[in-house]
Amino acid sequence: MSDPETRDPTTIECRQIADLLGDYLDGTLPKSTHELLEWHIEGCPPCVAFVKTYRGTINAATKLREVEVPKELKKRLLAVLRSQRDSRRPIA
Numbered sequence: 001m002s003d004p005e006t007r008d009p010t011t012i013e014c015r016q017i018a019d020l021l022g023d024y025l026d027g028t029l030p031k032s033t034h035e036l037l038e039w040h041i042e043g044c045p046p047c048v049a050f051v052k053t054y055r056g057t058i059n060a061a062t063k064l065r066e067v068e069v070p071k072e073l074k075k076r077l078l079a080v081l082r083s084q085r086d087s088r089r090p091i092a
């Protein structure tokens with residue numbers, strides 16, 4: 001069941017997933033936000049692909065081209081990946 005006309009103030013948008021995903025995977029999100037994010041991802045195929053991409057290719061951003069992720073989301077993900085790369089400095 002999908003009802004795109006329904007606007008629930010407690011829902012989060014895809015663009016917010018990108019901002020929250022790092023903390024989500026680190027387990028540092030507040031419980032309510034964590035659940036909200038999981039709830040969103042369960043009903044949002046683009047975000048499922050997004051999470052898989054994030055998890056699987058954290059150091060291989062070039063692979064993003066092969067994944068069907070909305071353009072804006074991809075931009076966000078790249079920005080997140082870059083900031084993480086800057087702070088963690090993985091072996092290149």
Ligand SMILES: [Zn+2]
Nearest residue numbers: 013014044047
């Ligand atoms: Zn989404």
